[in-house]
Amino acid sequence: MAISVNDAINIISNIKTTLKYEIIPIEDAVNRICAQEVIASSSLPKFDNSAMDGYAIIYNNKENELEIIDTIFAGDDNKTALKENTCIKIMTGARVPLNTTAIIPKEDVKTIDNKIKILENVKEFQHVRFIGEDIKTGEKLIDIADEINFAKITLLASQGISHIKVYKKPKIVVFSSGEELKLHYQKIQDHQIYNSNTPTFIARAKELGCDVTFIGQAKDSIEAIKELVLNSLDADLIVTSGGVSVGDADFTKDAFNELDFETLIDGIKIKPGKPTIFGKINNTYILNLPGNPLASALIFELFGKILIQKLLGSSEINPNYIETNISEDFKTRKGRITIIPGYFNGQEFTLARKRSPGMVSILSSCNSIIVLDEKVEFLGKNSKVKILPINWKFFSKDKKDFLTYE
Ligand SMILES: Nc1nc2c(c(=O)[nH]1)N[C@H]1C(S)=C(S)[C@@H](COP(=O)(O)OP(=O)(O)OC[C@H]3O[C@@H](n4cnc5c(N)ncnc54)[C@H](O)[C@@H]3O)O[C@H]1N2
Numbered sequence: 303m304a305i306s307v308n309d310a311i312n313i314i315s316n317i318k319t320t321l322k323y324e325i326i327p328i329e330d331a332v333n334r335i336c337a338q339e340v341i342a343s344s345s346l347p348k349f350d351n352s353a354m355d356g357y358a359i360i361y362n363n364k365e366n367e368l369e370i371i372d373t374i375f376a377g378d379d380n381k382t383a384l385k386e387n388t389c390i391k392i393m394t395g396a397r398v399p400l401n402t403t404a405i406i407p408k409e410d411v412k413t414i415d416n417k418i419k420i421l422e423n424v425k426e427f428q429h430v431r432f433i434g435e436d437i438k439t440g441e442k443l444i445d446i447a448d449e450i451n452f453a454k455i456t457l458l459a460s461q462g463i464s465h466i467k468v469y470k471k472p473k474i475v476v477f478s479s480g481e482e483l484k485l486h487y488q489k490i491q492d493h494q495i496y497n498s499n500t501p502t503f504i505a506r507a508k509e510l511g512c513d514v515t516f517i518g519q520a521k522d523s524i525e526a527i528k529e530l531v532l533n534s535l536d537a538d539l540i541v542t543s544g545g546v547s548v549g550d551a552d553f554t555k556d557a558f559n560e561l562d563f564e565t566l567i568d569g570i571k572i573k574p575g576k577p578t579i580f581g582k583i584n585n586t587y588i589l590n591l592p593g594n595p596l597a598s599a600l601i602f603e604l605f606g607k608i609l610i611q612k613l614l615g616s617s618e619i620n621p622n623y624i625e626t627n628i629s630e631d632f633k634t635r636k637g638r639i640t641i642i643p644g645y646f647n648g649q650e651f652t653l654a655r656k657r658s659p660g661m662v663s664i665l666s667s668c669n670s671i672i673v674l675d676e677k678v679e680f681l682g683k684n685s686k687v688k689i690l691p692i693n694w695k696f697f698s699k700d701k702k703d704f705l706t707y708e
């Protein structure tokens with residue numbers, strides 16, 4: 303029996319996973335989920351250092367002419383200390399000499415022979431970068447289940463960490479069933495269509511960080527589907543599409559049932575994609591999406607992505623949203639929660655017009671979805687909506703003014 307969207311989300315969010323880990327170079331860790339805590343073993347800066355090319359001085363000497371007694375470069379292990387009315391020439395990043403209480407940028411002094419005279423106002427401790435002001439020893443830098451991105455790699459590298467423990471990528475197997483389907487590289491006849499779902503979910507699961515295998519296309523028979531499933535039981539997740547409905551050739555359900563399939567979801571009260579099935583055989587989860595391409599892609603965006611976040615080992619499993627307004631009036635039939643794709647241009651969200659569940663044309667020009675409550679019948683232009691981003695490298699073909707605020 304079909305269950306509510308919230309119940310489906312709860313079931314998926316609470317599945318048990320057995321995460322395996324591996325230790326990899328940090329350069330390869332981008333988009334992976336961290337399987338260890340990372341605690342800072344050294345402070346950053348490691349020592350008080352200069353933020354400017356200039357002169358290290360004793361603040362109270364700022365009105366006097368100061369004799370240049372030494373030069374320190376970044377990386378020098380210089381031990382010279384400042385004495386009254388002296389200064390030391392210093393480069394950005396170099397450790398400040400003992401007694402330093404201000405750095406004077408080069409351009410703010412006049413040099414007379416081997417002395418400097420300061421031309422500008424000086425604040426005590428200006429341009430000194432203090433030990434630990436960025437990172438303190440013992441501070442937690444990365445948590446278990448955090449996703450590693452380039453900026454976390456900055457943290458790791460800045461601590462001299464070369465390898466990191468991450469969860470193994472989940473293994474996902476994708477196949478489709480349907481006698482009418484041929485793969486995109488096969489010859490087809492007039493009564494046949496290309497299988498666009500399998501390449502779609504292979505691509506999407508890869509984008510989302512999974513290790514994906516395509517195992518072929520099942521003929522519409524219980525035996526054929528069983529064989530494909532049995533061959534895939536070392537995977538964490540099998541994603542299939544088609545064969546979930548009530549047609550005379552919809553064998554997927556029967557095949558699963560003959561394989562001790564534990565049903566966790568048998569239909570979701572949502573439009574499109576109601577006949578979605580989710581369950582497991584042994585330790586392998588199975589997401590059986592409807593055959594209709596838009597329906598299956600939208601269901602994958604809403605539920606499949608949560609599932610993959612879980613299988614990746616991420617702690618971020620709750621879809622987040624952006625509030626914006628819709629660009630035009632919208633009418634719908636109430637009664638079922640509806641997923642609608644559309645385009646958010648940074649200011650407003652425009653709902654896709656062509657969005658029948660069997661279509662393929664629209665998602666390629668959408669960047670987000672909304673999930674509308676079953677009570678909604680009408681939304682006026684400028685009504686608030688909550689959009690869930692699909693893929694966000696948020697650039698635009700149009701030039702946008704992101705500098706001016708009114
Ligand atoms: N009597 C009823 N008929 C249908 C119902 C229903 O409740 N009662 N539900 C409809 C809904 S909703 C959906 S969704 C579909 C689900 O059907 P299946 O999952 O069994 O999928 P198929 O029948 O195999 O295919 C549906 C449609 O999608 C095309 N398709 C399938 N696989 C692919 C693929 N890999 N790539 C591209 N296109 C694919 C297929 O050719 C069909 O046009 O059932 C409704 N019927």
Ligand code: MOO
Binds near residue numbers: 598
């Ligand atoms: O899943 Mo069906 O495509 O709701 O129309």
